[in-house]
Amino acid sequence: MLDIRFIRENAELVEQKAKQKGFDVNIPHLLEMDEKRRDLLKEVEDIRAQRNTLAEQLRSAKPSEEQVEQGKALRQKMSDLEVSLKPIEKEFTNLLGTVPNIFPDDTPLGGEEANSEERKWGDKADKDFEVVDHVSWGEQRGLLDFERGAKVAGNKFYFTTGSLVQLEMALSQMAIEFVIKQNFVPMLVPHLVNSRVIDGTGFTARTKEEEQIYKIEAEDLNLIATAEIPLTAYHADETLAEKDLPKLYAGYSPAYRKEAGAYGKHSKGLYRVHQFNKVEMYVFCKPEDSEKWHQKMVELEEKFCQELAIPYRVVRIAAGDLGAAAYKKYDVEYWSPVDKSYRELMSCSNVTDYQARRLNIRYRDGSGGTNYVHTLNGTLAATSRLIISIIENYQTESGKVSIPIALRPYMGGQLTL
RNA sequence: GGAGAGAUGCUCGAGUGGUUGAAGAGGAUAGUCUUGAAAACUAUUGUGCCGGCAACGGUACCGUGGGUUCGAAUCCCACUCUCUCCGCCA
Numbered sequence: 415m416l417d418i419r420f421i422r423e424n425a426e427l428v429e430q431k432a433k434q435k436g437f438d439v440n441i442p443h444l445l446e447m448d449e450k451r452r453d454l455l456k457e458v459e460d461i462r463a464q465r466n467t468l469a470e471q472l473r474s475a476k477p478s479e480e481q482v483e484q485g486k487a488l489r490q491k492m493s494d495l496e497v498s499l500k501p502i503e504k505e506f507t508n509l510l511g512t513v514p515n516i517f518p519d520d521t522p523l524g525g526e527e528a529n530s531e532e533r534k535w536g537d538k539a540d541k542d543f544e545v546v547d548h549v550s551w552g553e554q555r556g557l558l559d560f561e562r563g564a565k566v567a568g569n570k571f572y573f574t575t576g577s578l579v580q581l582e583m584a585l586s587q588m589a590i591e592f593v594i595k596q597n598f599v600p601m602l603v604p605h606l607v608n609s610r611v612i613d614g615t616g617f618t619a620r621t622k623e624e625e626q627i628y629k630i631e632a633e634d635l636n637l638i639a640t641a642e643i644p645l646t647a648y649h650a651d652e653t654l655a656e657k658d659l660p661k662l663y664a665g666y667s668p669a670y671r672k673e674a675g676a677y678g679k680h681s682k683g684l685y686r687v688h689q690f691n692k693v694e695m696y697v698f699c700k701p702e703d704s705e706k707w708h709q710k711m712v713e714l715e716e717k718f719c720q721e722l723a724i725p726y727r728v729v730r731i732a733a734g735d736l737g738a739a740a741y742k743k744y745d746v747e748y749w750s751p752v753d754k755s756y757r758e759l760m761s762c763s764n765v766t767d768y769q770a771r772r773l774n775i776r777y778r779d780g781s782g783g784t785n786y787v788h789t790l791n792g793t794l795a796a797t798s799r800l801i802i803s804i805i806e807n808y809q810t811e812s813g814k815v816s817i818p819i820a821l822r823p824y825m826g827g828q829l830t831l
Numbered sequence: 832g833g834a835g836a837g838a839u840g841c842u843c844g845a846g847u848g849g850u851u852g853a854a855g856a857g858g859a860u861a862g863u864c865u866u867g868a869a870a871a872c873u874a875u876u877g878u879g880c881c882g883g884c885a886a887c888g889g890u891a892c893c894g895u896g897g898g899u900u901c902g903a904a905u906c907c908c909a910c911u912c913u914c915u916c917c918g919c920c921a
Contacts, residue, residue, distance in 0.1 A: 455881060459890045466890085469902045473849040477901055485901025653878090776878095784878080 415771040416513050418448060431516040434523055434733040439513050447506040454499045461492045511613075512620070514738040515768040521733050521742070528732035529745070535716065536725025538749040545751040546813065548805040549683035552578065557831075558684070570673065570688045577831050581804070581817070582691065582797050584824035586666060589693035589795035592718055593664035598695060601665045603644035606635040611647040614773035616739040616765075625674045641665025642791040645696040650773040653784055659777055660699035660707060664794065667692065683802070685757070690798035697790040700777065701767065704788035708742060708764040711792040715746045715760045718794055721820045724803050725749035727756050739765040746793075748803035759799050762792030805831075 421428050422445065429441040465488045472481060522528045552558030556575060563572035574582060590600050612618055612627055617639060619625040628637040638644060645665045654661070669692050684690070695714065697707050712728060719726045731743035740763040747756035767786035770776070776784045808815045815831040822828065 452881065455890090459881070462891085463889060465902080469849070472901060482901050489901075 415511060415768060416515065417771070418510060421445070421510075421513065422448065428513060428516060431733075432514050435514050435517070435736055435738075436525070436734045437512070437514045437738065440509070441513070444506070444509040444513070447502055447509060451499070451502050451506050454495060454502065458492060458495045458499060461488055461495065464488055465492065511772075512738075514736075515741050515766060517733055517736060517741055521736075522730060523734070524732050525734035526732065529729045529735060530732070532728040532730050532744070534725075534727035535720060536723065536749065538725040538751070541751060541809075541811075543811040545806055545809050547683070547752045548802045551805055551809070551813070551815075552683075555831075560683070568688075570686065572684070572687060577828070578801065580825055580828070581801060581821070581831060584821045585795055585797045585800050586691060586693060587824050588721075588821060589718065590664070590666060592714075592721075593693065593695060593794060596662075596714060598662040598664040601641070601645065601648075601663050603638070603641050603648075603665045603667050605638055605667055605670075606630065607638055607644055607647065608634045609636060611643060611650070611773075612636050614650065615643045615646045615769055616737075616772070617643060625672050628670050628672060637670035638667060639671045640669045640692060640791075641667040641694040642696060645694070645791075646769050646775075646789060647773055649698060649775045649787075652775060654698065654775070654777040654787065656700070656777055656779055659787065660697050660703060663696045665694045665696060667694075669796075684798040685802060687798060690796060692793060692797065693795040695762075695790075695792045695794050698770075698775065698787045699790070700779075701785065701788050704764050704766060704790060705742075707790055708744075708762065711790060712744045712746070712762050715762060715792055715794060719746060719748070719759070722800070722804070722818045723820075724759075724800075724807055724818075726759065729756075739763070739768045741766040741768070748799070749807065750803070751806050751809075757799075757802075759803060760793035760796065762790070764788065764790045 416428065421441065425441050425445060429439065432439045432441075465485065468481065468485055468488065477485070522530045546554075549558065549560070553560070557578040559573040559575065560571075563570075566573075594600055617627055619627070626639050630636065642665070644667075645663050648663070649661070668689055670689050671687075673686055673688065695711055697704075697711065699707050716726070716728065726746050726748050729745045729747055731740070731745060736743055743761065743763040745758050746760040746762075748759040749755075750757045766788050769789050770786040775787050775789070777787050779785050804818060805815050808818060810816060810830075817825055817828055817830060
């Protein structure tokens, strides 16, 4: 959510940025509702003031017939006004909620194709044999079972088996130890959250196609699509002390995603599934520090890839690919020897105060005033995709996959899969 | 899941229809005193929205949402959460 005052003063900018993000928002209509709302609010408050004055006069005295009538009239007037205010207020709030965050001017414009490569790392030289894709590789060895996943739950569900389970857990453990060393507080979080939290974090779908969140029938509960969701809401409605910022958390949880609109290419195997496990970094900080933390978090993502020796590149996300909440976003993409291209592995966003406003997360600044915090989220380890990147990059001609050196201590010294 | 109790400001806690934005205590901040500190004393100590350059004014907020009333923290209804006891259970 943006500050309505900011929108009032920068209507054209906000509208232009929204368009460039690919969002269709009607700012003039929003401002019209805003004005209507404020006019009515003024009237309501005037009546309330009159009512309060009357009540003041009657505080101890017995009210006269006439005064009771006067009071009744005021009440009627007020409830009439409130009735007309309600739909306007509602429309206003809805409209305001649809306005996406702005983004800095140095953001590449356009969709996914406009994402710009910032830097790359690692050896992506062709191997002198044909690298087998992870699905064939995993299914041949009985380590991945999509067929039974489909039987038991449906398409895009799967069973992970045997040594791949160990790999998965080794990755998680390495990631957790990694973040602890970086002073992030590790967290296990609720996997189900109420709808206010879904809304407040900006995960509410605009269209059926974009629907990402699984809902629990007949309950106000939703499966989380990332630990970012409960971690953001962790401090909802709180005013944090300046000295306690930044707050650094790392959530480990499964991510449940409908992926309703996602089909076609890149949808095979573990790359896009309805459920995977993830270690997610999350930062609450002062507005002036968020850019610094954003850079730092991307740096950590890269460091993690480097420790695993997975070739990657960092991509600056273009306006049209930012989504509603993000102000600035980088993706880390691993090199896929199978596809001969880079594929998304991690994502790191600075959402500025967009989520903090919705969830009312503030801090008390030096002067005693309050201000919204900035929040940032970044993947450290989406284990399913990391597993793909390891199977592909660490495959040997014999078909064996050697274990990255950094992971070996977590796998009892095992050398290959 | 059943029965009961409760939810008030930074914290504890008073308040069951009208000078209550809210007593009192603690904490915090500032000042006086002191060589310094402590103690003591004094003062300050909410947030959102609307209007205003500002000083300030208006309004809302005592778990949440409705209702009764001229007037609600206080009465009524529903919901949420917490605690105690019982049941079930990894």
